[in-house]
Amino acid sequence: EQLRHTIEQMPKAELHIHIEGSLEPELIFALAQRNGVTLAYPSVETLREAYAFSDLQSFLDIYYAGASVLLTEQDFYDMTAAYLARAAADNVRHTEIFFDPQTHTARGVPFETAINGIWRACQDAPISAALIMCFLRHLSEEEALATLEESLPHRDKFIGVGLDSSEVGHPPEKFARVFERARQLGLRLVAHAGEEGPPSYIESALDVLKVERIDHGVRCLESPALVERLVRERMALTVCPLSNIKLRVFDVMGSHNLRTLLDKGLAATVNSDDPAYFGGYMNDNFVAAFESLPLDASHARQLARNSFEAAFLDPEQKRAFL
Ligand code: ADE
Ligand code: ZN
Numbered sequence: 001e002q003l004r005h006t007i008e009q010m011p012k013a014e015l016h017i018h019i020e021g022s023l024e025p026e027l028i029f030a031l032a033q034r035n036g037v038t039l040a041y042p043s044v045e046t047l048r049e050a051y052a053f054s055d056l057q058s059f060l061d062i063y064y065a066g067a068s069v070l071l072t073e074q075d076f077y078d079m080t081a082a083y084l085a086r087a088a089a090d091n092v093r094h095t096e097i098f099f100d101p102q103t104h105t106a107r108g109v110p111f112e113t114a115i116n117g118i119w120r121a122c123q124d125a126p127i128s129a130a131l132i133m134c135f136l137r138h139l140s141e142e143e144a145l146a147t148l149e150e151s152l153p154h155r156d157k158f159i160g161v162g163l164d165s166s167e168v169g170h171p172p173e174k175f176a177r178v179f180e181r182a183r184q185l186g187l188r189l190v191a192h193a194g195e196e197g198p199p200s201y202i203e204s205a206l207d208v209l210k211v212e213r214i215d216h217g218v219r220c221l222e223s224p225a226l227v228e229r230l231v232r233e234r235m236a237l238t239v240c241p242l243s244n245i246k247l248r249v250f251d252v253m254g255s256h257n258l259r260t261l262l263d264k265g266l267a268a269t270v271n272s273d274d275p276a277y278f279g280g281y282m283n284d285n286f287v288a289a290f291e292s293l294p295l296d297a298s299h300a301r302q303l304a305r306n307s308f309e310a311a312f313l314d315p316e317q318k319r320a321f322l
Contacts, residue, residue, distance in 0.1 A: 098164065103136070141177060145177065
C-alpha cells in the first residue's frame with residue numbers, strides 16, 4: 001500500500017552488499033555452462049533448495065562454492081552489471097560494493113581479472129557505485145597484507161577495505177597491522193562486527209582497526225555502554241534484516257531489533273548483504289522488516305537519510321542525492 005510505495009520510491013544508498021552474494025542461481029548455471037565448470041547441483045531448483053542455512057558458516061560454504069563459476073573478467077562484469085540494474089530498479093542511487101578478492105585468487109583467478117570486471121561494470125552503471133575490498137578473516141593477516149600489496153596497482157579503483165567471512169574466533173585484533181597500513185594509504189575502513197560475534201568485537205573494530213562504520217553490529221544492544229558510545233559517535237550500523245533471519249541471528253523478523261536500534265538513536269541503515277541467497281534486494285529488505293515490525297514512513301525516511309549520511313561521499317554529493 002502507501003508505505004510500500006514510500007519505501008519503493010525513496011532514494012537510498014546501499015552500504016552492505018557482497019557482490020559475490022548477488023550471483024543468482026540462474027547466472028551461476030549460465031556461467032558454469034559458459035566456462036565448462038561442473039556444479040555439485042544438477043539444476044537451478046536443487047541449488048536454490050540448498051539455500052537453507054543454520055548459521056553464518058553454513059551459508060559461507062555454499063557462497064564460496066557459488067563463486068567458483070567466476071573465471072573471466074566478463075563473468076565479473078556480468079555479475080556486477082546485473083546487481084547494479086537491480087539496485088537501480090529499487091531506487092538505490094548510490095552503492096558501496098564489497099568484493100572478496102581472496103575467494104578468487106585462491107582459485108587461481110588473477111586479482112586484476114576480478115577487480116577489472118567489477119570496476120568496469122561500475123563505470124558503466126546507471127547509478128553511483130564505489131568498491132570496498134574485503135579481507136577474509138578466516139585466513140591469516142599475512143594473506144590479507146599480501147592482498148593489500150597486490151591491490152596497490154589498482155588503488156584508484158576502490159575507496160576502502162573491509163573485513164568479512166567467519167566472525168567468531170577471528171576478532172578484529174587479528175587484522176590490526178593490515179588496517180593500519182590501509183589507513184596510511186588513505187583508504188576508508190569498515191568491518192563486519194557484532195553479527196554473530198560479541199559486542200567486544202565491535203569495540204575492537206573501533207579501537208584497534210579504527211573503522212568508520214560497523215557492518216551488522218546488531219549485537220551492540222547487549223552492551224548499554226557500547227550503545228551510548230555508538231550514539232555519541234554517530235557510528236553507522238549497516239543492518240541486513242533478511243540476512244539476519246536466514247542466518248538465524250534472530251528467529252523471526254518480528255523479533256529483529258531494527259526498531260529498537262532506531263529508538264535508541266543509533267545510525268542504522270538497511271541493506272541486502274547477499275541478496276541472491278537471502279531472499280531479496282534492497283526494497284525486499286525494507287518491506288520484510290516494515291511488515292513485521294512497528295515501523296512507519298518516518299522510520300523509512302530516517303533509514304534513507306542515515307544511508308546517505310553514512311556513505312563515503314562528499315557533503316555536496318550527498319545533498320544531490322537527497
Ligand atoms: N560474506 C558474505 N556475507 C557475509 C556476512 N553476512 N557475514 C560475514 N561474511 C560475509
Ligand atoms: Zn556482509
